[in-house]
Amino acid sequence: MTGPAILLLVIGLGAIAWLSARAKAVRLRAGGATRLHSLPNLHGWYVALWTVLPALLFLAVWSNVSPGLVTQAVLDNPAATELPADAFARGAILSEARNIATGSQAVAFNPLAQKFAPLYQEAQSRYNSAGVFLALMLAFSGGAYAFTRIRPDFRARTRVERLVMMTLLLASLIAIVTTVGIVASLLFESARFFSMVSPLDFLFGTNWSPQSAAMGFGHEKAFGAVPLFWGTVFIGAIIAMAVAIPLGLMSAIYLTQYARPAVRAWIKPMLEMLAGVPTVVYGYFAALTIAPALRDFAVSIGISNASSESALAAGLVMGVMIIPFVSSMADDSIAAVPQSMRDGSLAMGATTSETIKRVLIPAALPGVVGGVLLAVSRAIGETMIVVMAAGLAAKMTLNPFASVTTVTTQIVQLLTGDQEFDSPKTLAAFALGLVLFIVTLLLNIVALRVVKKYREAYD
Amino acid sequence: MALKGGSMPLAAAARAPTDWKAQQMQQRIRQRYAAERRFRLLGLFAILLSCGFLAFLLVTMVGNGARGFTQTTISLPVDFRSAPVMVDPAMLKDGNADMILSSANLPAVTAQAARDALGPDGERLISSNSWLALRKAIKADPTLLTQQAVIEVPAATDIDGAAKGEGSPQAEAAYARLKEKGLVSTGFNSSFLTESDATDPTQVGIWGAFKGSLLTMLVTLALSFPIGVLAALYLEEYAPRNRLTDLIEVSINNLAAVPSIIFGLLGLAIFLNTLHLPRSAALVGGLTLALMTMPVIVIAGRNAIKAVPPSIRDAALGVGASPVQVVFHHVLPLALPGILTGTIIGMARALGETAPLLMIGMRAFIATPPGGITDPATVLPVQIYLWSDEVSKGFVEKTSAAIIVLLVFLLAMNGLAIYLRNKFEKRW
Numbered sequence: 001m002t003g004p005a006i007l008l009l010v011i012g013l014g015a016i017a018w019l020s021a022r023a024k025a026v027r028l029r030a031g032g033a034t035r036l037h038s039l040p041n042l043h044g045w046y047v048a049l050w051t052v053l054p055a056l057l058f059l060a061v062w063s064n065v066s067p068g069l070v071t072q073a074v075l076d077n078p079a080a081t082e083l084p085a086d087a088f089a090r091g092a093i094l095s096e097a098r099n100i101a102t103g104s105q106a107v108a109f110n111p112l113a114q115k116f117a118p119l120y121q122e123a124q125s126r127y128n129s130a131g132v133f134l135a136l137m138l139a140f141s142g143g144a145y146a147f148t149r150i151r152p153d154f155r156a157r158t159r160v161e162r163l164v165m166m167t168l169l170l171a172s173l174i175a176i177v178t179t180v181g182i183v184a185s186l187l188f189e190s191a192r193f194f195s196m197v198s199p200l201d202f203l204f205g206t207n208w209s210p211q212s213a214a215m216g217f218g219h220e221k222a223f224g225a226v227p228l229f230w231g232t233v234f235i236g237a238i239i240a241m242a243v244a245i246p247l248g249l250m251s252a253i254y255l256t257q258y259a260r261p262a263v264r265a266w267i268k269p270m271l272e273m274l275a276g277v278p279t280v281v282y283g284y285f286a287a288l289t290i291a292p293a294l295r296d297f298a299v300s301i302g303i304s305n306a307s308s309e310s311a312l313a314a315g316l317v318m319g320v321m322i323i324p325f326v327s328s329m330a331d332d333s334i335a336a337v338p339q340s341m342r343d344g345s346l347a348m349g350a351t352t353s354e355t356i357k358r359v360l361i362p363a364a365l366p367g368v369v370g371g372v373l374l375a376v377s378r379a380i381g382e383t384m385i386v387v388m389a390a391g392l393a394a395k396m397t398l399n400p401f402a403s404v405t406t407v408t409t410q411i412v413q414l415l416t417g418d419q420e421f422d423s424p425k426t427l428a429a430f431a432l433g434l435v436l437f438i439v440t441l442l443l444n445i446v447a448l449r450v451v452k453k454y455r456e457a458y459d
Numbered sequence: 460m461a462l463k464g465g466s467m468p469l470a471a472a473a474r475a476p477t478d479w480k481a482q483q484m485q486q487r488i489r490q491r492y493a494a495e496r497r498f499r500l501l502g503l504f505a506i507l508l509s510c511g512f513l514a515f516l517l518v519t520m521v522g523n524g525a526r527g528f529t530q531t532t533i534s535l536p537v538d539f540r541s542a543p544v545m546v547d548p549a550m551l552k553d554g555n556a557d558m559i560l561s562s563a564n565l566p567a568v569t570a571q572a573a574r575d576a577l578g579p580d581g582e583r584l585i586s587s588n589s590w591l592a593l594r595k596a597i598k599a600d601p602t603l604l605t606q607q608a609v610i611e612v613p614a615a616t617d618i619d620g621a622a623k624g625e626g627s628p629q630a631e632a633a634y635a636r637l638k639e640k641g642l643v644s645t646g647f648n649s650s651f652l653t654e655s656d657a658t659d660p661t662q663v664g665i666w667g668a669f670k671g672s673l674l675t676m677l678v679t680l681a682l683s684f685p686i687g688v689l690a691a692l693y694l695e696e697y698a699p700r701n702r703l704t705d706l707i708e709v710s711i712n713n714l715a716a717v718p719s720i721i722f723g724l725l726g727l728a729i730f731l732n733t734l735h736l737p738r739s740a741a742l743v744g745g746l747t748l749a750l751m752t753m754p755v756i757v758i759a760g761r762n763a764i765k766a767v768p769p770s771i772r773d774a775a776l777g778v779g780a781s782p783v784q785v786v787f788h789h790v791l792p793l794a795l796p797g798i799l800t801g802t803i804i805g806m807a808r809a810l811g812e813t814a815p816l817l818m819i820g821m822r823a824f825i826a827t828p829p830g831g832i833t834d835p836a837t838v839l840p841v842q843i844y845l846w847s848d849e850v851s852k853g854f855v856e857k858t859s860a861a862i863i864v865l866l867v868f869l870l871a872m873n874g875l876a877i878y879l880r881n882k883f884e885k886r887w
Contacts, residue, residue, distance in 0.1 A: 161782075172693045175753070246505065250504075384844065
């Protein structure tokens with residue numbers, strides 16, 4: 001019997017259990033003198049859960065255990081003495097036999113495997129039917145046990161709801177499990193990397209050439225990540241912010257202070273569309289349109305070695321992507337400034353722009369700064385734009401027309417293409433990921449703290 | 460009090476009232492108003508620049524991509540009677556027509572036909588995979604093998620480019636000659652929507668990547684929606700104020716801010732290298748994106764649940780419902796439109812995501828659409844990335860065309876979210 005069929009069978013049994021238990025509860029209610037503690041539906045659920053859950057749990061365990069048992073059964077067969085003693089060769093023959101038995105392979109390359117295939121098939125079908133039988137037994141006995149417990153005063157609801165609460169808690173715990181998974185996988189792989197390359201060389205070295213390390217030259221000095229950090233900061237925190245902060249802030253000011261509501265209702269969704277465009281589209285746009293235009297511009301103003309992949313192209317486009325983010329953060333913090341402060345300033349005769357510049361912005365500054373920090377954290381974690389437009393040259397330069405590389409670009413570069421999972425070249429990606437994770441986490445914590453502190457000040 | 464009163468006349472005497480009509484004051488007011496106008500224009504300029512960039516991006520993509528939906532074809536007369544095709548048409552009725560036809564050397568037949576019909580350089584005018592069109596025609600009608608037929612084959616990349624107005628001078632000339640003979644036509648490229656990735660830009664399609672996206676999104680939705688909703692219900696309705704709850708909340712808020720590429724590293728380390736799930740599969744992609752989407756759904760779900768007024772809960776509790784019944788019978792149905800809106804927005808983000816999927820190997824060359832969630836697959840954004848890396852010029856318009864398809868879907872999803880919000884949003 002195949003997996004889905006068994007699953008359907010068990011669920012069908014559960015449905016029957018639900019119906020019969022509910023019918024019994026209804027009969028109790030109709031004929032009994034006392035009131036039922038729980039609704040008939042809940043009695044139905046109680047019995048159905050007792051029918052389905054033990055059987056499913058058993059099947060989950062069984063599907064993990066039975067392949068080992070099948071192999072053991074084949075090895076216990078007298079014919080197994082013909083198998084080579086070498087564990088590797090034996091494993092190869094057995095796995096081939098298994099493939100033939102399950103039908104995923106038609107003909108054997110090894111005659112021994114052909115011989116073992118029927119043995120396998122037999123053992124497999126034996127264990128399979130044993131598993132189905134045990135699962136059905138469990139379903140029946142579980143259902144029967146629960147069925148006999150249906151009485152007018154039986155607290156079926158309490159029990160079903162306890163299970164519901166446990167499910168809810170489990171669903172919430174997945175967030176913690178994911179966080180732990182991220183931290184653990186990053187830490188584990190980074191630890192392996194740092195056992196090969198000194199953390200100091202990694203964090204403070206200025207030479208990044210993992211390709212040469214992969215080719216067998218010494219890798220002590222090939223993993224200096226400072227050029228990557230510089231490239232990330234240059235694109236994400238300097239160029240992108242030089243675009244996003246003025247444009248985002250001025251957009252927010254215009255929309256909240258000047259624009260008529262009808263205009264605002266149209267413009268705001270359009271700005272938000274900028275945030276909804278996938279980053280790969282921005283990346284393609286930067287590489288196809290912006291970067292060549294910038295190179296031509298650089299050549300025309302006399303920079304002869306301008307590259308077709310430039311920090312400026314990636315940074316500009318990334319800045320545009322961040323505009324709605326900065327704008328909505330600024331919007332929120334300006335809206336949080338008490339109206340009385342604005343009214344006071346206007347009443348003293350200040351123009352609207354003077355009020356904005358002298359009163360609103362200073363009062364909203366902590367919120368704006370927090371928003372900018374969040375935007376920086378978003379920008380340095382951004383991948384596709386820099387992968388497609390910023391280039392791979394790990395160098396420290398202030399020239400925005402030159403090609404620079406970033407942490408995320410290098411992670412993609414190191415992990416795509418052929419991978420051997422033990423080389424420092426691959427593991428370096430995880431060390432870079434760890435740095436990125438820590439920095440974005442810190443930026444977020446600081447930003448949220450700044451914003452929160454400021455909010456409390458006016459409440 | 461007395462002191463202040465006494466000094467009043469003195470101060471008034473020392474300071475003359477401002478003369479607003481004076482030249483100097485008028486000048487100052489004019490300056491301040493000019494500054495006001497400048498500031499206001501600056502704000503308008505910022506908005507126009509941002510929206511202008513969006514318009515520029517869309518116009519560029521549509522301008523490049525519209526050509527990707529059309530395809531130049533050449534009507535190629537093929538005389539199968541004189542061609543050395545040693546195949547009996549009757550045999551082709553069986554299923555293995557591909558195998559039998561592979562012995563017929565159709566590429567050579569096609570090349571010969573092209574040289575006969577289009578001149579000595581005819582072979583270079585048609586797409587290198589043109590023989591596939593012949594095979595398809597023969598499979599559809601085996602009797603073709605005994606007669607002469609005119610078959611529409613795709614034009615070569617540079618002829619296609621010339622037809623769309625940007626080819627090399629030679630290609631332009633060749634195109635002009637073809638046009639004189641009335642052999643070329645440009646029409647809607649339906650194979651772009653029904654085919655998969657290929658090495659030749661005239662042959663590529665997005666169906667394979669689209670199906671991969673669909674499967675990946677199914678896995679993502681099936682995992683992140685129930686888990687996200689249940690977690691949101693727990694945190695908003697039942698969670699006691701304790702350490703564990705704080706920890707869960709902090710984790711969810713942090714996960715929402717973690718760069719997407721980190722989720723890719725997680726997927727690589729856990730799903731591929733520890734659990735040994737199949738590489739490049741929609742299953743792993745969906746799992747990874749589900750972890751990324753779940754916090755978005757939890758946060759949107761909590762806001763929607765928070766918006767349900769307490770009076771609903773109090774009323775339900777008052778008539779004897781248990782806490783679980785209150786939530787599942789009353790709060791959840793009322794909060795569902797809000798939760799769905801958040802889910803669609805989260806799914807739209809997942810649909811446009813590229814970087815984490817590159818990490819788990821979904822960047823392979825996939826020439827056949829995936830049959831299930833464990834088959835190697837690629838997704839639309841990754842396909843766009845892969846095509847953008849191609850050197851051949853014909854890929855530019857295909858990349859932009861794929862971007863248009865992706866943007867249309869994202870727009871539709873966001874539009875649906877806005878529609879749902881407006882239709883079901885309740886003001887309590």
